Amino acid sequence: MHSEAQGKFSKLFVRVTEPIVFGHRGRTLAVLGLVTLFMVWEALHLKIDSGFEKQLPLGHPYIQVFKQYEKEFGGANLVLFAVTEKKEKDIYNPAFMTTLRAATDSVTFLPGTDRARVSSIYTPDVRYLEVVEDGFAGGNVISADFTPTPENLDKVKANVSKAGIIGRLVANDQRGAMIFSELLEQDPITGKTIDYIKTAELIEEIRQKYLSPKMYELKLKADREPLKAGEVVKRVYKDPRGLLFRFKTIDVDAQAADGSNQFFSIAGSGLEIGEIDNPTYNPDIDIAIIGFAKVVGDVADSIIEVVGFFGLTLLLTWFLLTLYTGSALIALIPLSCAVLAVIWELGLLHLFGYALDPFGILVPFLVLSIGVSHGIQITSFWLFEVADHGLASFEASRATYRRLVVPGISAVLTNVVGFGTILLVPIGIVQEMAVNAMFGLIAIIFCKKMLLPCLLSYAKISNPVEFRAHQARRDRWFEPAWNAISKLTLKPYAIATIVLAVGFYLYSDHVGKQLKIGELHEGVPELRPDSRYNRDSKAVVDNFAIGVDVFKVIAESKADGCIDHTVVDNIDRFAWRMENTPGVQSTLSLPKVQKKVFNSYGESNPKWNVLPRESGALVITVQPFPSSTGLLNENCSAIPVFIFTADHKAETIDGIVAAIDKFNTEQPADSPVQFKLATGNVGVMAAVNDVVAETEPTVLFWVYAGIALCVFISFRTVSSVICILFPLALVSVMSYAVMVWLEIGIKVSTLPVAAFAAGIGVDYGIYIYSVLEECVKNGMSLRDAYKTTLHQTGKAVVFTSLALAGSVCTWLFSGLQFQVDMGVLLTIMFLANAVAAVLLLPAFAFFLLKPEKIAAKAAKEAAAKAAAATK
Numbered sequence: 001m002h003s004e005a006q007g008k009f010s011k012l013f014v015r016v017t018e019p020i021v022f023g024h025r026g027r028t029l030a031v032l033g034l035v036t037l038f039m040v041w042e043a044l045h046l047k048i049d050s051g052f053e054k055q056l057p058l059g060h061p062y063i064q065v066f067k068q069y070e071k072e073f074g075g076a077n078l079v080l081f082a083v084t085e086k087k088e089k090d091i092y093n094p095a096f097m098t099t100l101r102a103a104t105d106s107v108t109f110l111p112g113t114d115r116a117r118v119s120s121i122y123t124p125d126v127r128y129l130e131v132v133e134d135g136f137a138g139g140n141v142i143s144a145d146f147t148p149t150p151e152n153l154d155k156v157k158a159n160v161s162k163a164g165i166i167g168r169l170v171a172n173d174q175r176g177a178m179i180f181s182e183l184l185e186q187d188p189i190t191g192k193t194i195d196y197i198k199t200a201e202l203i204e205e206i207r208q209k210y211l212s213p214k215m216y217e218l219k220l221k222a223d224r225e226p227l228k229a230g231e232v233v234k235r236v237y238k239d240p241r242g243l244l245f246r247f248k249t250i251d252v253d254a255q256a257a258d259g260s261n262q263f264f265s266i267a268g269s270g271l272e273i274g275e276i277d278n279p280t281y282n283p284d285i286d287i288a289i290i291g292f293a294k295v296v297g298d299v300a301d302s303i304i305e306v307v308g309f310f311g312l313t314l315l316l317t318w319f320l321l322t323l324y325t326g327s328a329l330i331a332l333i334p335l336s337c338a339v340l341a342v343i344w345e346l347g348l349l350h351l352f353g354y355a356l357d358p359f360g361i362l363v364p365f366l367v368l369s370i371g372v373s374h375g376i377q378i379t380s381f382w383l384f385e386v387a388d389h390g391l392a393s394f395e396a397s398r399a400t401y402r403r404l405v406v407p408g409i410s411a412v413l414t415n416v417v418g419f420g421t422i423l424l425v426p427i428g429i430v431q432e433m434a435v436n437a438m439f440g441l442i443a444i445i446f447c448k449k450m451l452l453p454c455l456l457s458y459a460k461i462s463n464p465v466e467f468r469a470h471q472a473r474r475d476r477w478f479e480p481a482w483n484a485i486s487k488l489t490l491k492p493y494a495i496a497t498i499v500l501a502v503g504f505y506l507y508s509d510h511v512g513k514q515l516k517i518g519e520l521h522e523g524v525p526e527l528r529p530d531s532r533y534n535r536d537s538k539a540v541v542d543n544f545a546i547g548v549d550v551f552k553v554i555a556e557s558k559a560d561g562c563i564d565h566t567v568v569d570n571i572d573r574f575a576w577r578m579e580n581t582p583g584v585q586s587t588l589s590l591p592k593v594q595k596k597v598f599n600s601y602g603e604s605n606p607k608w609n610v611l612p613r614e615s616g617a618l619v620i621t622v623q624p625f626p627s628s629t630g631l632l633n634e635n636c637s638a639i640p641v642f643i644f645t646a647d648h649k650a651e652t653i654d655g656i657v658a659a660i661d662k663f664n665t666e667q668p669a670d671s672p673v674q675f676k677l678a679t680g681n682v683g684v685m686a687a688v689n690d691v692v693a694e695t696e697p698t699v700l701f702w703v704y705a706g707i708a709l710c711v712f713i714s715f716r717t718v719s720s721v722i723c724i725l726f727p728l729a730l731v732s733v734m735s736y737a738v739m740v741w742l743e744i745g746i747k748v749s750t751l752p753v754a755a756f757a758a759g760i761g762v763d764y765g766i767y768i769y770s771v772l773e774e775c776v777k778n779g780m781s782l783r784d785a786y787k788t789t790l791h792q793t794g795k796a797v798v799f800t801s802l803a804l805a806g807s808v809c810t811w812l813f814s815g816l817q818f819q820v821d822m823g824v825l826l827t828i829m830f831l832a833n834a835v836a837a838v839l840l841l842p843a844f845a846f847f848l849l850k851p852e853k854i855a856a857k858a859a860k861e862a863a864a865k866a867a868a869a870t871k
Contacts, residue, residue, distance in 0.1 A: 014402050021450050022398055025457065032451050036340055039347030046346050048303065049355040050196045050296045052077045053185055054428035055684070055748070062687035066679040069554055072633045073640045074117050076681040077183045078550070079203060079291030081107055082540050083210075084176035087284040091170070091177055092157045094148035099210055099282045100177050106206045107179050112187045112194035116628065119180040121160065121169050128163035129600055129624055138624065141165070164596055167545030167586065176543050183293055197358075200297020207287045208237035215278040216240060218250060218271045226262065227254050232274075233266065241273055244304070288536035292681070295524050298533050299358040302816050306361050309814060313365070313807040314339065317372060320803040324376075325383060326470030330459055334375030337452045341371040344443030349436060359526070359749060360433045362822055367440030369826075370415060373763050373800045374408055374448045380796035382456050387471035397457035407770040408449055410714040411763045416441045417706035418762070422751070424702065425695045427688065430748055478795050485794075486787040488839060494846035501840055505730050512736030516745040517696075518650030518689040526749070526818045545586040546644035551656055552680035553578075555589075555639045557673045562590055562636040563618040568611055570673045571639055574663055578643050581659040583652035588642040590631040594621035641675075645682055650745055653686050692746055699751070704729065707762055714766065715773065719848035724765035726844060727836035731761055731829060738828055744821050761833035764797045768841055776849055786842045794838055801834030 021028055056063050066076065083100050085091050091100070104122045108115050119125055121141045129138040141159040146152055160170050169178050187194050218234040220227055227233065233252045240248075246269040254262050314335060321331035342364045349356060381404055385396035419441065422434035461467045487493050519525055522541075523534035555574070561567040572591035579587045591611060598621050599609040612618055627634050645652055657677070664675055678686055707728065708721050715721075744750060771793050775785035808830065811823025 014405060017405070017450075018398070018401060021401060021454055022394075022457065025454055028450065028454055032446065032454075035446075036343065039344045042347035042350045043343050046350040047355045048197060048300055048358060048361075050300075050357050050359065051185065051193065051428070052183070052196075052292055054357070054432065055292075055688070057427045057687050057691040059426050060687040060691055062678045062683055062690070065554060065676045066683060066687075069633075069638060069640070069679060072627070072638070073552065073554070073630050073679060074114070074182050076550075076679060076684045077185070077292055078681060079107075079113075079181045079183060079289065079293055080540060081179040081181070081206070082171075082176055082288040082290075082536070082544065083179065084171065084286050084288070084539070084543065085284065086286055088175075090157070090174040092153040092174075094153070095282060095284060097148045097153065097156075099280075099285055100179075102280060103206065103210060103287070104179055106209065107181045110181070110199070110202055110206070111189070112183050112199055114182045114184050114188070117180070117182040117630070119169065121156070121165070121177060125629055126163060126165060126169060127624065128159045129597060130162045164593070168588070171543040172545065173543065178540075178544060178546075183291075196293050196296040197300050199293050200300065203289060203291075203294055204297065205237055207289055209278070209280050210282050210285060211287060212237045212278055213281045213283070214239075214275050217274040217276060219274060220266070221270050221272055224264070224266065224270075227252075233271070237278060240268075288539045290533065290537050290540060294533060295526065296358055298531065299361075299526055299816065302814075302819075303358065303361055305815055306819065309810055309819070310365060310368070312810050313368070316807045316810070317803050320799070320806065321376070321379075324474070324799050324803075325379065326467055326474075327461070330379065330456075330461075333455050333459065334379045334448075334452055335372065337447045337455070338368050338371030338375050340451070341440060341443040341447040342368050344447060345436065345440035348439040348443065352435075352439075354432065354435065356436075357429060357432060359429060360436055362819065363433055363436045364440070366437060367444070369804050369830075370412075370441065370763065371444050371448055372804060374412070374444060375452060376796045376800045376803070377408070377763075377767050377793060378404055378448065378452050379456070380793065380799075382453075383471055384792055386461070387468045390468075393459045393461070394457045397453045400456070401453045404767075405449055405453075407714065407766050409445060410710060411766040412441050412445050412449075414707050414710040414762045414766070417710055418703050421699050421702040421706060424699055425691065425751060427691060427748060430751060475791065475795070478791075478798075482787050482790040482794065485790060485838060486783045486842070488842040489782040489786050489846050491846065494843040497839060497843035501726075501730060501836075501843070505733055508730070508733040508737040511740050512733055514740050515736050516650045517693045518653060518685065518745050518747055519648055520650060520743050520745045522647045522649065525747075525821075526816060528815060528817050528820075531815070531817075541585075541646065546588075546642075549645040549648045549682050550680040551643040551645055551653075551678055551682035551686070553641045553643065553660060553678055553683075554676045555641060555673050556676055557637060557639070559635045559637045561672070562594075562622050562632055562639060563615045564672070565611060565613045565615070565618065567672050568594060568618065568639075570667075570671065571641065572611060574673075574675060575641050577663055578641065578656070578659065581656055583646050583649075583655050585644045585646050587644065588631075590622070590625065590639050593625060593631065594618065597621040597624060640679070642680070643682075648682055648685050650689060653682060653689060656682075657686055688748060692748070692751060696746060696751065700732070711762070711766070715769065719845070720769055720773070722848060723841050723844045724762060724769055727765060727833070727840045728761045730840070731832045731836050734832055735825060735829055738825060742821065742824060744825070749818050750821075750825075761829075761837060764800075764833055764837035765841060767793045768797065768837055772841070772845060773849070782842075782845060782849060786845070790838070797834050797838060801830045805830040 056066075058067075081103060083096075083103055085093075085096050088096065091097070100120065101122050104118070104120045107113065108118045124140050126141045127138055128141055141163050142156055146156070157174075160166065160174075166172065166174065169180075171177065183194065183199065185193060216236050216239055217232045218236065218240070219232050220229050222229050233254070234250060246267065248268045249265040250268065250271065251263070251265055254264070318328075318331055318335050321335060322328045325331045345364060345367050346356065378400060381400040382396050385391045385399050386393065389396075391399060416438055419434050419437040423431050425431065488497055521529070523529065523537045527533050553574075555571045557564070557567045568591040571589055572595070575587045575589045575592060578584055595609050595611055598612055598617065599606075601608070601620075612621070622632075622636070625631050630640065632639050643656065645656065660675065660677060667673075677683060704725060708725055711721050711724050712718070739746070739750070768789055771789040772785055775788050776782065780788065805827045808823050808826045811819050814820050814823070
C-alpha cells in the first residue's frame, strides 16, 4: 500500500478536512447537494449574451481615438444589408425599389440602431450635384415623393451616377444596393444595453420578411387579459417551430381597455402557430447581411449543436471509463461530478452577474476536461486500493483522499494561476473567459476533491472477484509498456530522450516563430468558410468597392481646416497613398468629394478635377456636405479618411498600418495635419492584434512563473520544477508550431490555448511526480519507482488523454470553424501532454533525483520523528 500524504502542511490539511468529508458523510453530501440545487437554479437563469465593447482593448491608443470620435463619426459596430437583384439587369425596376424602400425602413426602426447613421439611396443624406445651364442643381438621389414610374426610375439611375455612389451604396454592376446601419451599445429608446442575441434574431427577421414566401402568426391558446384566445400576439417571417419553441418566451405588447399598454411574456407552449402568405415576399431578390451582431447570432444559433457535442463527449467518455473501470456505475460517478462542476461554474457566472458569451461557449468543456482528468486519477487510485489491496469502498476512499487531495488541489490551484494570468490581457472578453474558467476550477475543488471521494465511499461492487479480475487483466495489458517506458530512467535512454526532446523543441520553436497575430483567412473565422455569413461577406466584397471592413484614420488639423488648401491637399495625398496600398479596395474622404464638386464648376472637364487653392473656392466645395454626412466634424478640425479593405487578414492590416506609419514619418515636423489611428472595425482589429502581440509573451512568462512557484511550494525542490515544467514548455512550443501548420493565428479566441495546455499538462506532471517521489522516498530504485508510478497513475494519464482526445475528435464535424480548430488543437495537446509527461519526466528524473540521498534523508527524518515520539 502506498504512503499517505507527505509533509507538515499536507498532513495538517488532511487531518482538518478528512473528518469533514468522511466523518459526517451524510451531512457533507446534504450540504453539497443543497449547494448544487442552488447552482442549478442559478445556471438555469444564466443568459447567453455578448457585447461589442467587451471586444475592445479600451486602453489602447487606437481605441482612445475611436472613443473620442465615436459620436461624430460613428463606431465600428456596423451592420450592412446588401439587397441584390437576381432577375432584372439592374435595380431600377418597381419591385426592387419598393422592396429596398421597405427594407430601409425596417433597418431604420431596428431596436438599438443609430437612426441618424442609416444610409441607403432612399435616405436624405445621399445627394447628387450636377452642372446645369443656369448653374448647379442637386438634391436627394431619391426624392421624398418618389413613385416607381419608368420616368422616375430613369431619373434615379441618372442621379445615382451623378452622386458618385456606385461601388458604395449601389453595386458595381448596378444589380444591388447597400443599406448601411450602425448599432449602439445602449438602446437609444430604453437606455439598456442591447441584447445581441435578440438583435441578431431581428436582423434575420428583416431578411426573411422579403425572402420568405410564408408569414407565421403566433396565436394565444387561452385567454390572457386583455387578450382573448385565438388573438394574434405576434407575426414573424422565420418559422419558429422546433424542439425548443415551447420553452421559449415571447414578449407581447398588448393594449388594455383603458388604452394603456401592457407588456408581458408568454411561453411558447401557450401559443399555436398559423401559416399565411407573406405579402412582402419578393422572389427576385437576395439579401446579404454582415456585421458583428450577425456573427454573434450565427454563433449563438450553433449553441444547441455545441451542447450536442458536449453530450456526445460525455457518452464517449462514459463508455471508455466503463471499459477502464469494468463498471458502468462506477464510471458514472467521476463523470457526474465533472458535470456538476460545470453546473457550478455556470451557476457562479450568473451569481456574480456575468452572462455566457457565445465566443466563450467552449470554456465549460475545458472545465469538463480538467474535471474528467482529476476524476480519472482519483478513481484510478481508488480502483488500485480496492483491487490490489482488497480494501472496502469506504477505506479505499479514505486512503485515496489522504494520498491525492493535496497534490490534486495543488494541480487545480496551478490551473487557477495559469488561467489567472490571462487576466493580464486588457480585453474584456478574454478576462471574462479567464473568470469563467476560474469559477469552474473552484467548482472542481469541491466536486472532485470532496464530493467524488465521498460518493466512491458508497460505491457497491456487485461481483468483487470479477471486478478485481478485470483490473488485473487491464494491468497485465499495460505491463509490457510500463517495462519498456521505465527504461527511460537508465542513463543511455535518458540522454537520448532529452537530446531528442531538445531537438524537437528547437524545431518547433523555429516553426512557431512564423505564427501570425490576428486573422489569417477571409470572412469570419469563427464560422465555416461555406457558412451563410461568409458567403454573404464574399458577395459584398465581390459586388461593391467597400465592405464591412473599414479602417478609419482621423486627420486632425486646425479649425476650418477643410478650407485650407495645405490641409486638404495633405489629406488627399494621404488618401491616394492608401488607395494604392495592397489590400485596400477604395478610400473615401472629404477632399475626394470636394474635387468632384470643383470639377462640376469646370463643366466636368478632367483638368479641373483638383482641389482649388483659394479658401473662398474651397468653401463652395464644402457646402454640400454637412457634418451629418460623417465626412467632417462641426468645426472641420477633424476629417476622417475611410479606407475600405479587401479583408481583415493580419497581413492586410499590418501592411496598411505600416503604410500609414511610413507616411507619418515622411511628414515634416510642422505638418498642419496629424493622422490619428484608428476607428472602424479594422481599426479595432488592429488594436486587438497589437494588444495580443504585446501581452502574449507576458502571459506565457507569468503562466510558467506561476506554475513553477506552485510546483515548488508543493514539492519544495528545484528538481520537481524542472521535471514538470520542461514537458509543458515543449508542448506549448509545439502547439504554436501546429497552429502555423493549420494556419490558425493568435487572436482573442486562441490566446487562452497556451494556458489551457499548461493546465492539463501540469495535472499529469504533478500526479506522476508526486507518486514517483514517494516511491523513491520508500527506498525503491528509480526504475522500480517509475514502473510503480506508471502502474498507479501512468495508466490514468494515458487513459485520460486517449478518452479526451477521442471525444474532442467529434468536433471536426461541427458547423463552427473555431470549434473545429480547437478540436484539432486540443486533440493534439491532450495526447502530446500525456506523451511528454510520461516520457520526459523520468529522463529528467535520472539526472535530478538521487534515490540514495532521498531515501537516506527520508529515513533520517523518520528516525528523528520516532525519537521525538519516544521522548
